[in-house]
Amino acid sequence: MFTGIVEDIGKVKAIQNGLQSMQLTIESKKIVEDINLGDSIAVNGICLTANAYSNHYFTVDVMPETVKSTNIQSLQMGHKVNLERAMPPTGRFGGHFVSGHVDGTGVILRKRNVENAVYMDIGISEEMSQYCILKGSVAIDGISLTIFDIQPKKLTVSLIPHTYQGTILGDKREQNLVNIETDLLSKYVVNHLNRTQKESSITMDFLELNGF
Template identity: 35%
Template sequence: MFTGIIKETVSVKEIEEAGEGLRVSVTRPQSFEELSKGESISLSGVCLTVEAFDSGSISFFLAEETLEKSWFSKLEEGDEMNAERALRPQDRMGGHIVQGHVEAVSEVLDVEELEEGWNMTFSLPDDLQDLVVYKGFIAVEGISLTVTDVTEDSFSVTVIPETWRETNLSDRYEGDKINIETDMMGKYVKKMMEGRGGIDG
């Protein structure tokens, strides 16, 4: 489980094919102390398991399912990804509950600079339309954000300067791909309503 509060980015150092997936090595942030094999780390919203690490890098295996659901199928050396370690019981709960289960790849449609921050608009996949609501939570590249506008085929968020500085959104432009995960609570509500016949299946 993650919070979507991003304080670190990492760069892809090495990529190699591994069966149906990829094995990827990224830079290790100085703040990522006391790592252990098997722990979970979110990279741009995707929950991955640490396979190996040393003082300067961390390695992960990206399974076929991960590549299908994220933009990681197009991963290149030097790409920047947002990194967050799993939530500990003693941590403060900022943002919202992010599972690290990316549901789809979205496209950046527009980036508008504001007086204080940026307004970003993304495409909205058809199968996620019922799960994205005005003022609701959404995870974009693993970042906990609030939906400021939503249409049938797009949604928008406002990115504050701190988030712009600390994450890879400052390197995302029109046409770029991003990973999205909708709010977990919305999924449960939708399932309950479908079970009661309240939503056409």
């Protein structure tokens, strides 16, 4: 489990491509200061497992499904990535519940400066938008952000200077893809309600027939 508070910006030092999978070696002295083999690390919001590490680097494997459903396939040598270690029990919960299980990608439609903020419009699928609510949380490339406008296939977030300068979103341009993980709690609620409605024997015809 993560919180969407980026700890460090790492740099991709090596990429090994399989037929449908990848292996990445990422440089980050801060992250490797306190990790063990098998630890979970969020790389641009994707939960990956450290299978090797040294003084300055760690290595992760990327499965075919992750390659297919995220923007990780666009990474190249030297690219920067957002990094966050898993949340410790005694840590501060500065963001929101982030599982690292990315729902898919969105596309940056527009970036604009409004005084000290950067507004970012992101195109998303209709399926993802059902889990987004006004003032709710969303993880974009692993960053916990607040939605301040939501349309059927678009959401808008506002970046404070610290977030814009301290994450890779500051380097992103319009039409770039970003990883999207919608709010975990919203997904549980929506899926529960959908199942409940399907399983219920009470229909509109039943209510009308019984005087409601």
